[in-house]
Amino acid sequence: MAVPVSQAWTVATYVLKQKLTGRKRYPLVLMLEPLFRCNLACAGCGKIQYPAHILKQDLSPEECFRAVEECGVPMVSIPGGEPLLHPQMPEIVAGLVARKKYVYMCTNALLLKEKLHLFKPSKYLSFSVHVDGQREHHDFSVCREGGYDIAMEGVRAAVAAGFRVTTNTTLFDGADPNSVRAHFDELMAAGVESMMVSPGYTYDKAPDQNHFLGKAKSRRMFRAILSNRKKSWQFNTHPLFSEFLMGKQNFECTPWGMPTFSIFGWQKPCYLLQDGYADTFKELMETTEWENYGAKSGNPRCANCMVHSGHEASAVDYAFSSLKGFLITAKKFVLPSTYEDADAMKLLNEWKPEHSGPLVQIQASSNATDDQLQTVSGD
Amino acid sequence: MATEQQEHLKIEQLRHHSADELEHIEGREKENLEGWIPALATDAEIREALEKAFDYRGDITITRKDGSKVEGYLFDRRSGASLNDSFVRVIPSAAREKVNIAYTDIAALAFTGRDTAAGKTFEAWVKKYWEKKAAGEKNIQIEPEKLD
Numbered sequence: 001m002a003v004p005v006s007q008a009w010t011v012a013t014y015v016l017k018q019k020l021t022g023r024k025r026y027p028l029v030l031m032l033e034p035l036f037r038c039n040l041a042c043a044g045c046g047k048i049q050y051p052a053h054i055l056k057q058d059l060s061p062e063e064c065f066r067a068v069e070e071c072g073v074p075m076v077s078i079p080g081g082e083p084l085l086h087p088q089m090p091e092i093v094a095g096l097v098a099r100k101k102y103v104y105m106c107t108n109a110l111l112l113k114e115k116l117h118l119f120k121p122s123k124y125l126s127f128s129v130h131v132d133g134q135r136e137h138h139d140f141s142v143c144r145e146g147g148y149d150i151a152m153e154g155v156r157a158a159v160a161a162g163f164r165v166t167t168n169t170t171l172f173d174g175a176d177p178n179s180v181r182a183h184f185d186e187l188m189a190a191g192v193e194s195m196m197v198s199p200g201y202t203y204d205k206a207p208d209q210n211h212f213l214g215k216a217k218s219r220r221m222f223r224a225i226l227s228n229r230k231k232s233w234q235f236n237t238h239p240l241f242s243e244f245l246m247g248k249q250n251f252e253c254t255p256w257g258m259p260t261f262s263i264f265g266w267q268k269p270c271y272l273l274q275d276g277y278a279d280t281f282k283e284l285m286e287t288t289e290w291e292n293y294g295a296k297s298g299n300p301r302c303a304n305c306m307v308h309s310g311h312e313a314s315a316v317d318y319a320f321s322s323l324k325g326f327l328i329t330a331k332k333f334v335l336p337s338t339y340e341d342a343d344a345m346k347l348l349n350e351w352k353p354e355h356s357g358p359l360v361q362i363q364a365s366s367n368a369t370d371d372q373l374q375t376v377s378g379d
Numbered sequence: 380m381a382t383e384q385q386e387h388l389k390i391e392q393l394r395h396h397s398a399d400e401l402e403h404i405e406g407r408e409k410e411n412l413e414g415w416i417p418a419l420a421t422d423a424e425i426r427e428a429l430e431k432a433f434d435y436r437g438d439i440t441i442t443r444k445d446g447s448k449v450e451g452y453l454f455d456r457r458s459g460a461s462l463n464d465s466f467v468r469v470i471p472s473a474a475r476e477k478v479n480i481a482y483t484d485i486a487a488l489a490f491t492g493r494d495t496a497a498g499k500t501f502e503a504w505v506k507k508y509w510e511k512k513a514a515g516e517k518n519i520q521i522e523p524e525k526l527d
């Protein structure tokens with residue numbers, strides 16, 4: 001089982017309660033963004049591009065707790081920015097754990113080893129370490145040589161100290177399924193509890209709009225990666241979300257399933273798109289024109305989106321919407337499939353990496369104009 | 380970048396495409412707005428300029444009709460049926476507060492801050508990487524912006 005039984009039970013009873021009270025739209029995980037600054041500067045990241053006075057701001061612990069209580073979710077994910085740069089992060093995490101919320105603190109782990117002593121191991125706390133692939137893939141993706149080694153050192157230190165450690169891998173155009181599978185082996189060998197993998201998707205305001213996966217490419221890639229999976233691999237995503245990535249299920253987006261709160265307020269409509277902000281969770285739910293979002297709406301900004309924050313809640317909701325959905329899901333949890341698939345194996349064996357060798361995947365496309373190049377940060 | 384009206388039309392048009400066709404929709408184009416001072420002569424110009432300010436990733440400066448100025452990050456806009464019930468929301472660069480400014484109070488708008496998103500593409504990183512590698516550098520990376 002990729003998540004503790006107590007967590008699965010908490011989530012199941014929470015969702016059932018929502019269903020029994022006839023609530024049509026309910027949140028599952030709060031995406032709490034207590035700051036936007038980061039100690040990495042990944043090209044194309046849409047979360048860190050703000051003026052300095054915005055990047056310097058933090059949500060206070062009280063603001064974080066109020067947001068959690070306002071929306072009433074059982075789980076809180078803390079992305080950012082880099083949460084470990086927030087001076088009161090240990091206090092925020094401790095306060096959420098005291099409220100019996102299951103916390104996934106998303107970190108690039110550059111500071112994890114040195115800050116571990118500020119946190120206490122708990123079944124409610126998991127460090128969700130962002131590792132985007134094997135060493136070169138990760139370093140390329142986070143625009144920092146050596147980033148992978150530091151992150152994995154953080155992973156090992158946290159595992160050794162008795163923390164729950166999960167990982168989060170985002171795949172971009174050009175990712176190599178064989179390398180991703182080898183990456184899973186490395187992560188499990190490092191002792192992580194479970195892994196999450198999902199396609200990257202262009203933030204509406206991201207500076208780079210060209211390196212994200214379209215749906216057809218995503219499905220093909222995830223079918224190659226997630227079929228014929230090893231029994232040793234543990235994933236902490238819902239099995240039906242994994243099938244959605246592989247093209248075996250079709251879910252519409254549930255943008256209210258994982259609402260986002262930051263210094264700006266409640267983000268409309270989702271973690272990725274910024275169409276404005278509401279001051280309260282109630283206002284977010286009542287004033288967002290939800291019918292304008294998701295692939296079915298025809299909104300071009302949603303056309304290729306398969307992200308976890310928009311679609312995993314759909315898988316969870318499906319499981320509790322009918323007896324059939326419940327039985328299918330229960331079976332997948334009790335008897336997890338390895339998704340034997342000869343065609344997918346052939347696809348994997350014949351996969352031609354678009355590029356190979358140390359960081360050459362980026363050399364091959366290094367034909368940018370000087371205009372595009374002059375404003376790389378960090379110059 | 381498209382205005383709300385253009386975006387709406389585009390969405391309407393795309394409703395008639397199949398899922399397969401939607402797979403190949405081109406990414407959104409980004410305009411270079413840094414330094415821009417839009418004309419605010421008509422209601423449509425005001426709405427369009429403030430929509431672009433909302434999409435902009437740098438600070439802007441708003442001059443109110445009473446002559447006072449607010450410089451900061453425009454993080455939200457509430458577009459009502461008329462300019463009277465439309466307003467923008469700004470976090471000033473020198474204070475931690477949210478200031479509401481009605482569209483009807485705005486005399487001038489300028490995109491005064493640096494566009495923090497400009498030029499941050501993978502291609503730019505790649506080129507920089509290979510230049511630095513050729514120069515024999517080790518531990519190559521993009522440093523986060525200095526905040527002080």
Ligand code: SF4
Binds near residue numbers: 271293301302
């Ligand atoms: S499909 Fe859903 S999660 Fe994806 S961008 Fe649209 S609203 Fe957001």
